[in-house]
Amino acid sequence: MVRSERVRKKYDRWSRFYDAFDLGGVNDQKKLAVDVLDLKPNSRVLDVGTGTGAIIPYLASKLGPGGMATGVDFSPAMIERANARIRKHCLEKKAQAIVGDVTALAYPDGHFDAALATFAFTSFPEPEKAIKEVFRVLKPGARFSVLDTGKPPGRATFRYRYLKAVMWRAGFTDISLDVPALLKKAGFRIVKMHRFSGSYAYICLCEKV
Numbered sequence: 001m002v003r004s005e006r007v008r009k010k011y012d013r014w015s016r017f018y019d020a021f022d023l024g025g026v027n028d029q030k031k032l033a034v035d036v037l038d039l040k041p042n043s044r045v046l047d048v049g050t051g052t053g054a055i056i057p058y059l060a061s062k063l064g065p066g067g068m069a070t071g072v073d074f075s076p077a078m079i080e081r082a083n084a085r086i087r088k089h090c091l092e093k094k095a096q097a098i099v100g101d102v103t104a105l106a107y108p109d110g111h112f113d114a115a116l117a118t119f120a121f122t123s124f125p126e127p128e129k130a131i132k133e134v135f136r137v138l139k140p141g142a143r144f145s146v147l148d149t150g151k152p153p154g155r156a157t158f159r160y161r162y163l164k165a166v167m168w169r170a171g172f173t174d175i176s177l178d179v180p181a182l183l184k185k186a187g188f189r190i191v192k193m194h195r196f197s198g199s200y201a202y203i204c205l206c207e208k209v
Contacts, residue, residue, distance in 0.1 A: 019052055026054050029201055030118050033147040034059055036192070036205050042066035043113040048134060049073055049120030053082025053097050059116065060094040070112075071097040072105065102130040110139045118147040121182070123173045128182050135186045138208045144188060146204045149175045152195070160200065180204045 034055065039045060041064025047056060050071025059069045069091075073079050082097035100106060103126050115134050121127040134144065149167075151160060160175075167173040180190060188206035195202045 019054060026058055029147055029196060029199075029203070030055050031058055032194075033116060033118055033145045033203050034062060036194075036203065037062075037114045037116065037143050037145050039063060039067070039114055044111065045069045046112045046115040046134065046137065047071040048102055048115060048117035048130070049124070050082055050097055051075075051078050053079075053085045053095075055116070055118060056082065056086060056095050056097065057089045057091060060089075060091050063094055065093070067094060069095040071095070072100040072102055073097070074099065074101055103133055105133050105137050107137045109136055111137045112142060113139055114142050115144045116147075117144070119149065121146065121179050122148050122150070122167075122175050122177050127177060127179070128185070131179075131182050131186045131188075135188060135208060140208055142208045143191070144183070144206050144208065146179060146183065146206070147201065148179050148204070149173075149200045150179060150202060151176055152200060163200065175200065180206075 037045070039062045043063060044067065045059060045063070047059060047069060050056065050073045053071050056069055056071055063069060071079075071082050073082070076099050079097050079099045086092060086095045086097060102124065115138055117134075121130065124130050138144065164175050167175050180193065183204060183206050184190060187209065189209045190204060190206050192205040193202060
């Protein structure tokens, strides 16, 4: 609980300039993470750890009038900016952002048709619990696209070890966390793994079975 509060306060402070960081903006990696979901127009989609909601306009562009993109984040300051972004893009009928704990989502079982998480679980205080909760609120057969950073195959390089130390010190981000293993442990089936060359980022596309 202490660590959770420390992380929350840090992201509240960062909210004003978070979009200036690469992970705060929308890049080709994040767009691909949305594209692989192959969303149907009327889908209800959960954006896990939405932050300032940077990906929400692109996510909403894949949905029809009956669809809804819901961003959840435990930082009130981040959600305030996410909702400002939604209003700026006139997306109130297709998107929403709420303050919430991903380890205890206020939705019934099987509520969402798909889910997305971009650089979220390696920063979560309780990633395993959060993944289990996402599994619960997804419908059977729903796809979950996870874009995150992790140890590349093979031996750890000096660059990786240095980045791991910096990321932990900067934002309590543990890039050594084996997120795909946690997804499988929760009951997801891995559909595809895509690693980006020249980067430690990857997309793990999985499905609730």
